[in-house]
Amino acid sequence: MPLEQVLMLLVAAAGAGWVDAVVGGGGLLQLPALMMAGVAPVEAMATNKFSSVFGTASAAVTYTRTTKVDRPVALPAAGLAVLSAALGASAAAAISAEVLRPLVMVILLGVAAFVTLRPAMGAVARPQLRTRARVTVAVLTAGVAIAFYDGIMGPGTGTFLIIAFTALLGLDFVSASASAKIINTGTNIGALLFFGWHGHVLWVLGLGMAACNIAGAQAGARMAIRRGTGFVRIVLLCVVAAMVSRLAWQQFG
Template sequence: MEFDPLTVSTLLVAAAVAGWVDAVVGGGGLLLLPALLVAAPGVPPATALGTNKLAAIAGTATAAVTYARRTRMDWAVVGPAAGLAVVCAGLGAALAGAVPPAAYRPVVLVVLVSVALLVVLRPRLGTVAVPGRRTRTRVVVAVLVAGVGVAIYDGLIGPATGTFLVIAFTALVGADFVQGSAMAKVVNAGTNAGALAVFAVTGHVWWLLGAAMAVCNIAGAVVGARMALRRGSGFVRVVLLVVVLALVGRLGYDQWVAG
């Protein structure tokens, strides 16, 4: 498919902004997937997802490296979760298209509203690390939630994956928001890799467009990760709330207005 220069420019800008959002708190797919679907009416959802994954994996990997250089990673949680995520996201990608959007939108909406309420009603959540919350049982639960549950969801559709990961790591193992974002980027890179492999094998990736978007996604990710590290958990918390509310608004519109 051929795109005019204005459409390509719009997609590149969307990729850069999505990279920034993803690096700070996740949810960049809220911007990039709709942009791809609007730019190419009638595109198979799997192709939009695959092209999005090509752009996103570049940004999440870059953000993960940026965070790893400047904050502590809990590798006992992140390592197993990222390994599982590659496989489980691939499974989700293999099922993409088999599950209609109407089937998952209400569930995701409920989860996102719950996330917003959790952050609002527990203002100290994620503002400081709580090491005492990190028990062996919680570590296992966090690995399974991130590496299996969230990873399958990411392969299926994707938007808000990073947001769900941040909340999982802050709520379950007591990470602060900056550390939670850092851990989320590593696992999210794994989910993107697993899903991208499946989409690539099945021919659902626009490689040239996706590569150009990947460059812009990297630029946004570098800026976002550095900004989160510099401004701290309070900044990440505000961005998290904004992104969650935007996701709720978008999914709510798709569910009840657009049909």
């Protein structure tokens, strides 16, 4: 692979790490970059997961040092996510992305409308929403449904996790993002186990991208913690708009 393409991938990995650490959606940068460099789709997905797992895990560590993480939800959901994402990755070949893209676009547009029309959502914690039933629903939604989707397709996983935690448990956006990183680490590990077992990961390229992803993730996590929920909300809306545009271009372009 030419040096300029490698440098492009390293820059994309750093940017993806930053976006993933704040609201998720770093695959929006890494996957297209890998495919533009001539990497086959399955190998691109696999290498993206390998790079992302390091950045997401490093962001999770940074968040847990300074931000309250919902461990009763995040830890069991992360355990479920490893298995669910692996199952999703194994089912990816049997489920057409052409079918999933319109559904994901509709969900993302709903997320954008929900966050826009409810400006107070995620601004402050609302612990009064938390009940045992809601905790159970949050664990299953994050650890099974969203994790399975991450294994199949991926874009928007971190965003979906943040919205689930904010809407179901009343977490503020920074705490929701911190909790999401733990589960997203689990989804990346699960999908990576499947892809790695089947020999789809470009290990050497992935290691270089992983180092840049960690650097971007550290910068993103620290910025989100420093600037607070308003900053996370703005970035979330920008990333949702970018993901919808990207998916629409793939579907109709």
